[in-house]
Amino acid sequence: MDWGLLFGAVNIIALIGWGLLFVARRGPLLHSTILYLGVTLLSAIYAAAFAGLLLTDGLGEGGFGSIADIRALFASDAGIVIGWTHYLAFDLFVGLWIAREADQRGFSRLAQVPVLALTLMAGPAGLLLWMLLRGRKKIRRG
Template sequence: MNWDTLFSLTNAVAMLGWLALAVLPRRPLTLSAVLYLGVGLLCLAYATLFILSIGQLIDPVRIAGTGEPDLLDYSIAGLRPLFMSDGGIVIGWTHYLAFDLFVGLWIARDADSKGVGRVVQLPFLFVTLMAGPIGLLSWLLFRETRSRRSSPVDG
């Protein structure tokens, strides 16, 4: 198993999805492609690699001296061995890529439905790509603030 190649492939799939969100027209075919050929493929890769790794059917290429991960020990010490391997890093990174792209797709759809222009969306999408939860939080704060400003005040 060449973990460097898998790392590059998952990054390429994610970048194509992000590029589609950023520059292509948001037609149903584009959004479906991002969902199924982007997010879906990343989820499939994650699930496959996770199962093969946990089943010890592939070599995760552990750092010398690192023990087997104990997935029942949800502590830093228990999970550390999982991430002290090339396989663990690729699997974890694929997890991030899939979820961040899904969140980016949701932000794009939500922004489109609220009439927020692409130029305004791009910074939120970029931050979500680079630091997923910060991008999502930023979008949620923006949409809430914008919603409150445009709603009539009861009173």
């Protein structure tokens, strides 16, 4: 497996999804495109790479029981790319959810930029900011 090539590919997929989320006109088609060609594709790549690693190499010295075990998982290119793909898929999914909710609640696109940018760069911090802001406007019915 060329882990460098896969790393580049998942980054491009995620950046396309985020780019569309930031600049494209949102609606059901865009939401589905980001969900299925972005999030689902990243998730499929993650699942295939993780399963492939388990079947060929196992977890090696790594595991999930301690900091040392986690460090060992990320000590290889495979571990880094698989972990990074995990982050990309989840952060894009959360960004899509935030954007849809923000649109429904009547937040301007400009007001969404800092929340989405923070979600892109530091997922849980962006989610936290959104959770603090979202109660300010009720969902528009319409």
